[in-house]
Amino acid sequence: LSALKRIPTVMNDGEMPFSHIDFVEREFTVELYNGKQADELYAFHNRNALKTNLTFMRHSDRYFKDKPYEQLGYTYMGRNASGAVDGYVTFRCDRPASKIFVSELAFENKQSLFNLLGFLRTYDGNFKTIVIDRLPVWSPLFDILPNTAKECNRTMRDMGSVRILRLEKILNMAWYPE
Numbered sequence: 001l002s003a004l005k006r007i008p009t010v011m012n013d014g015e016m017p018f019s020h021i022d023f024v025e026r027e028f029t030v031e032l033y034n035g036k037q038a039d040e041l042y043a044f045h046n047r048n049a050l051k052t053n054l055t056f057m058r059h060s061d062r063y064f065k066d067k068p069y070e071q072l073g074y075t076y077m078g079r080n081a082s083g084a085v086d087g088y089v090t091f092r093c094d095r096p097a098s099k100i101f102v103s104e105l106a107f108e109n110k111q112s113l114f115n116l117l118g119f120l121r122t123y124d125g126n127f128k129t130i131v132i133d134r135l136p137v138w139s140p141l142f143d144i145l146p147n148t149a150k151e152c153n154r155t156m157r158d159m160g161s162v163r164i165l166r167l168e169k170i171l172n173m174a175w176y177p178e
Contacts, residue, residue: 014131014132014135014141014142014145015099015129015130015131015132016129016130016145017128017129017130018121018123018124018127018128018129018130019124020130020145021117021120021121021124021130021145022121022124024114024117024118024121025114025118026118026119026121026122027115027118028078028115028116028118028119029078029079029080029115030076030077030078030079030089030115030116030119031076031077031079032068032074032075032076033064033065033066033074033075033076033077033088034066034067034068035066035067037077037085038064038066040077040084040085041064041075041077041085041088042058042059043085044077044085044086044087044088044106044108045057045058045063045088045106046058048106048108050173064088064090065090072092073090073091073092073103074090074091074092075088075089075090075104076088076089076116076119078107078112078115078116078119079115080108080111080112080115086107086108086109086111086112086115087105087106087107087108087112087113087115087116088104088105088106088116089102089104089105089106089116089119089120090102090103090104090105091103091120093123093127095126095127097129098126098127098128098129099127099128099129099130099131100120100123100127100129100130100131101131101133102120102130102131102132102133103133103134104134105132105135105141110140113140113141113144
């Protein structure tokens, strides 16, 4: 664990049985993304990208699954009590392997995370394992999952590198406290 703290650019693939999230209720409010809600989804993503170092703004549907049956993948948007988008999950199903592969899991707070996990739990009758790809080591998901340290199969890898071509523009986009 001390090695992880020294290398903040490490990502994890978390593979676990669905029983690891059985403490989450199957209560959720989600909507299948079909491209018509692009403004809402991109507004949520970009608002959160501004809070996270080196997260890119998005303006193209290539990042979300807007044609689930053609792309064989799904993006579901989570909604809060007032109906606003407060998270999303993008995943694909692998029936022969009995696994759900989550490529993105974005949430605004604990309620939105539990909303999305509650939705994913509906797949536990048909699939044995859930794989959540590319989690930052500081993800709160690791803190809420019981048995993560003992039974969750985690793979670490480098996140990659980023080259900033217009440094002045990037610096002007950020807010700096006095």
